[in-house]
Amino acid sequence: MAAVPREEIFEKVRQTLVDALSVEEDEVTEEATLTGDLGAESIDFLDIVFRLEKAFDIKIPQEELIPRDILSNPDYVTDRKLNEAGVAALKAAMPHADLAEFEKDPDIDKISDVFTVGTIVNFVEAKLAAS
């Protein structure tokens, strides 16, 4: 199957976020964070995942998008921060995310900052390429 152009994926992701979060189209940029910039709450992630599954006809297991098992694993977390092994595990589990900023202060309460619109586009792009 021919690869879907990134621009096309972005447009569909943008429409999904406009519908799910009632935000304006021009607010949805690649760099915008879902929680910080677009005001998503944890419950919105469920809605967004369902909408993406429908829009792209893919299955998104929750663990693939947000590896909660790593964030709640006591071997990886010390004082609510990921240790070195935890960061390595997270990197392996989230190739779709840019973790450079998060790595500087790997506070698990800040994991939502990792989710930019671009992260979602990367994730969908990888999913479509693998399907």
Add this chain to the structure above:
Amino acid sequence: MRWIWIDRFEVFESGRRAVALKNVSLAADHIHDHFPGFPVMPTSLMVEGMAQTAGILVGEARGFAEKVILAKVKRAVFHRLVRPGDTIRHEAVIEQLTDQAATTTGRTTVGDDLVAEIDIVFSHIDQNVSGLEFPEENFVFNESFLSLLNTYRRNSGERIPL
């Protein structure tokens, strides 16, 4: 007052679709305040009625093992007022169902008139809220909700002989 905003299931197709009826009556106190001299069924209570219809449908699909909580009203559009004497018909259809959550689409009608379109996201809270403890028992599906389903199953739409 009991917090139950549907009276009877008319259709219950496990894991797929449910239709529930609600009769709007002047015997209900709330309708006299909403509004004095012009009683109208509150739209918020129609959203609740749809949530109960769809929530029981979603709960039953997993054998009531999950605590099904309304997470988000994705969309609620109303087209017409509902007055005393009307019979509301909530039709809910499961769109997506996973271990963590479910989405439903819904149409609320009175007779042939479309009253509302109400789409909902439900969360199976034990699967989503890490670190928080909830009671072991399923506090969502209490006896009055389950009795609606039991009544439907006993009657299967047939009249009870007098």
